[in-house]
Amino acid sequence: MSQPAILSVERASCDASDGLVSLEEARSRAAAWAVPVEEHEEVVLDQAVGRILAQAVAADLPLPPFDQSAMDGYALAAGDGLPAGSVLTVIGRAAAGDGARTLPPGSALRILTGAMVPRGADAVVMQENVTRADGRIALSRMVRPGDNIRRRGEDVQAGETLLAEGTRIDARHVALLAAQGHGTVCVRRRIRVAVLSTGNELRSQGETLADTSLFDSNRPMVLALARQAGAAVVDGGIVPDDPRLMAEAFRDLATRCDLIVSTGGVSVGDEDHSLAALAKAGGMGESLRIALKPGKPAAIGRIGHAAYLGLPGNPVAALVSWLLLGGAVLAALNGRPARPLAGMRLPLTHTFERRPGRTEFAPARLVQTSGGLAAEILGRGGSARLKPLAAADGLVCIDALHAPVRAGEPVMFHPFRDGFAI
Structure with missing residues (x-):
């Protein structure tokens, strides 16, 4: 959950006298309000990207499942080493998918990448390192046992853990699971995130702007961020700066979602009502003053089983706060530690x-x-x-x-x- 490259200096700069909390503490306190979502479901493998693995997956079979050629060439028995100039008779050809073969002594088998290495062979010589004429090959370099062979199980051993519980699945994991024959995978239910904006001045796209009104950019941005993070999103709309109306919205969304995110109304101004509205709705929370620019003010809490996160109203501040606090809360809801930003x-x-x-x-x-x-x-x-x-x-x-x-x-x-x- 911590980010050492950022926090190593920051902790030294923040003390109790300035009333600010470190990024590390803010992330930890935000995550503490989240109740992990335990429900899980089986999904088709190619639809699992971005989902959180609900249980560890062990390998059912070794990879590769048999000794196979790592390149196009010739399979042969190298013994203690076959010197350059050795001549071998080519007895046939093996491609990927062909059945098992046996190699007689003193012979070679034309073999293509991915094909099973025949019984009696212990090396593959690259085709560039031989000359072929009249059904025979002559080696142009020394060949040693094990050359250019992918050994059975050298990538994955049967029974070993492939992926740990809590892994966020991406294309690499899909490939590994597919190679084991998995068509589906057990993942946690998507976290349901509701996003609303607060402010009398805000209008939705398509509405008519008054002289003192603005189109809401925060809500579409945070909805997109939550969706990119793998969540199922609910558009909570725009709510006026009215604690009663905000409380009604919070109560409704808490029955349907795991996380409620609002933007605006988290500072100490006359129209900053987020925490008051949360309390009025039956929830509880706290205000954060973070040693962060932009994004010093934030609000965190819970109503029922839904975590609450109040972000600043300015868009850059809202984005930065989401990356730091939203990431920690989503991770906690998924029952895993937050990953640090990759920098x-x-x-x-x-x-x-x-x-x-x-x-x-x-x-x-x-x-x-x-x-x-x-x-x-x-x-x-x-x-x-x-x-x-x-x-x-x-x-x-x-x-x-x-x-x-x-x-x-x-x-x-x-x-x-x-x-x-x-």
């Missing part, structure tokens, strides 16, 4: 002025420089700016005490290419 340390292309005190995330793109790959921060901050976010390749993360960041100094870069899988 790499890259130099910054330019000096970035900032004040120390909070870990900061900023949209950035990758740039190829004379010294190699580097990260360029886009825009000049602003948690409400969407254009730099859309143009970015990922987010840079700057340690709390790293201020300012000079050109060429390293920062952590977290790419968007994995679809924000968490």
Whole structure:
């Protein structure tokens, strides 16, 4: 659940006097409100991508299931080593799928990649390393026992654990399960995530904008993020800044979902009603002030069996908070630890002025420089700016005490290419 590259400095910068909690503590506290969803189901293998494995899977058979040729060539008996210049008679041909053969002494069998190695053979010589004429081959190099043979079970032994419970299935796991003959797999039920936005100024796409209204971008974004994370999503719509109406929405969604996510209304302003509405709906929760920029305020809690996560209203802050807190809550609902964001340390292309005190995330793109790959921060901050976010390749993360960041100094870069899988 922790992110050492980010938190090692941050813990040193946050103390009780400033009232801020570390990213690590915020993720842990958010996850603690989640009740794991235990229901599971059997799904067709090619529809299992993104799902969470409900139980460990053991290998039913070894891979490869028999000794097989690793390339096109000739199967032969090398014994203690067959020297260059040796001549062997070719007795036939074996392709993948052909039945078992037996190799007489002093002979060779033309063999293609994936074919079963005949009994009596202990090596395969590459076709490039022989000359063939008149039904015989002459070796142009020494051949040793075991050359170019994939041994039975060298990849997977029968009975060994293939995949652990809690694995998030991707195409690699599908291939491994398919090679074992699995047509279906047992996975946890999809987490049901409801997303709503709060704000009197918000309008849905297709509605008419008034002079002081805005189209809601947070709800579509978080719905997309939750879907990319493998959840089943419920659109909770837009709710006005009214604790009574918010409480009604929370109560309704809690009967249908495992996680309720709202955006906006989590700070300390006059129209920030999220926690009050949660309590009015019969839930409980707490406010977080996180050593994070953007995304310092957040709210966490539970109503019934549904976890609650309140994100900031500005879109960049909402995205960053979802990646950090939403990932931890979804993982806990799936009964597994949160995975850290996958990042790499890259130099910054330019000096970035900032004040120390909070870990900061900023949209950035990758740039190829004379010294190699580097990260360029886009825009000049602003948690409400969407254009730099859309143009970015990922987010840079700057340690709390790293201020300012000079050109060429390293920062952590977290790419968007994995679809924000968490």
